[in-house]
Amino acid sequence: MAWMFLVLAGMGEMLGMLFLKLSDGLSKLKPSIFALLSGSLSFYFLSLSLKDLPVGTAYGIWTGIGSAGTVILGILFFKEKVNTKRIFFVSCIIAGVVGLKLVS
Incomplete structure (x- = not known):
């Protein structure tokens, strides 16, 4: 369940940033x-994941999901530039x- 909570926390982070922009x-x-x-739910689910994860x-992982997901949402919803360096x-x-x- 900890990993599911962590993914939900990352998605909450992404949504929080999307709504913050809006x-x-x-x-x-x-x-x-x-x-x-969204930010509050993100922290809540992160706190639940911390019961079992380092x-x-x-x-x-939470910040990675939030960062990568927010970049992707920015490209999809706000027409932010896509280039090779950004994708890399x-x-x-x-x-x-x-x-x-994998190492956890």
Whole structure:
């Protein structure tokens, strides 16, 4: 269950960042509320995963899922630029997340 909680925490992090962008500096009420709720759920699920996983591994994977996922969401929803370097470095983050999972 710890790994499922960690994936949910990472997805909450991604959604929190998406809503934070949509909130326009927390000036729009609904996206601001969703950003805070998503962030809170992310921390909640991260805390549940920490009952069974080492903190360094869990935090690394949580931030990796959040970082890589947010880049992908930015490309899909906000038309952020896609180039070879960006894809390479996001792939490095994903490889790091997979690596941490494999050695845990």
